[in-house]
Amino acid sequence: MSVVGTICQNSFQWKIPNFFDLNVNRGDCIKSPQFTLIGKEGIQKMFHLDLYPKGDEDADWVEIYLIPDDSLNSCTVSYKMGILGKEENLIIQIIQLKDYTFLEQNDGWGSRKFVKIQKLKSQHDIVLPNGTLTVLFESEGVQDKPKDPTMSLVDDLEKLSTNDDFTDIEIHCKDIKIKSHKAILGSRSSVFKAMFTNQCKESQTGCVKIDNMEPKVLKDLISFIYSGKVKKLEENVADLFIVADMYMIESLTDVCGTYMMNNLTNENAISYLILADSHNCKMLKEAAMDYIVQNIADFMEKPEMKKVSHELVMDIMKGVVKQNNK
Known part of the structure; x- marks a missing residue:
């Protein structure tokens, strides 16, 4: 069982027993217990470490990342991480990062090449006493970044x-x-x-x-x-699109049109196509048309197709013919 112990303020040890016997594969992540970083003026933020014992992007290297657990509203952290050896001395100082800015929750930062796995194996008596890997994390604390x-x-x-x-x-x-x-x-x-x-x-x-x-x-x-x-654009995106066009707020029309274009389904594609056509929204019209053409078998028997104008139906059929001739 891994343990984080506090040495002093903003300094932590993460002990991972039986490191080479962990039941993990490449890409598997283990998480440290949470710990608190304290800054000036009493600022406190919760973090944890993510570690990939058999690597993620590179199977030859252990990877490690500092991950925020609080909603940060942007904050800056300076820290270093290393591995403690047999005599509780720093064997390897792997990362030293100055003033990294975390912008949002789960925005992590660390190293894809924390320590080479072969190095741990070749020096296991010193680096992994009793099979335990000990990660040392030290920080100058956390600072709120000016908005x-x-x-x-x-x-x-x-x-x-x-x-x-x-x-x-x-x-x-x-x-x-x-x-x-x-x-x-x-x-x-x-x-x-x-x-x-x-x-x-x-x-x-x-x-x-x-x-x-x-x-x-x-x-x-x-x-x-x-x-x-x-907020919650999905609740009334079509109605907002209509009123945005009515009041000539182009930026909102674009926001709504883009959302609908990226969230086309069998249930809304026909109504979005009709809406885009009636409001001259070319990008949404083309996206909805392409979606229907690509899934034409799902739309042939839909009652909503009766609401589609003759011109749009002809465009859909032309698209289907063109697709079949490819």
Whole structure:
């Protein structure tokens, strides 16, 4: 059973008994117990080590990686790793890394060539006393990496979308009301911009009435306008695609179109094809068409095919003929 023991703050030993008798194959990974790295101002982050006793990419080498177990929001770690020998002295210092930045959970870093397996075998009396491999990990601690200024701006704008401060327009959609900012809506959508200029009633009344979409879709639309992000896009991607096109927000149209294109199934390909055709989205139309052509046997008896226009059906048939002639 492997054990991690603390020597002092940010210094750990990982003991792996019976190292050469481990029941592992090439590509198999063993994980150390978790340990904590502590930085200045009390910052603490949980990590573990992943080790490949018989290698992964190269069967001649043991591989090792430091893996974060916390949600990091970007942090920087300096560390070194080595192997302790018979007299508890450092036999091999394998890795020394300065200021590596972990960007997200499970983003690991280490060495594909930690130590050569043949070297462990030839020096096993010194390097593996009693068959135990001891990895020494030492770190200067962990530091939060300053947030990228662009991401800070995005986060601040996202917060603004749920804050009533300085709002100057109210959007009514069925049973909900959303307070917003003309400058932001108008800068992201030419349709909204037109509403707030040229003495339009929306600008004069300070109210926009929208009844042709569901409140959930409107909330996602406003969220994207402020932050450029959509949470749980899969829940209403087709509806968002329609309103993005309606309000001429090209970046959201692209996001939705790309998502649908990458998530085509037998259940949605026909509806996505019709949607793309009616909104002149070439990339989605071609992707959905190709998917249907490649799986034509699954679509011939589908009732939804009756909703496909004659022109699209002809295009599908041409694609099938072309495919069969290859």
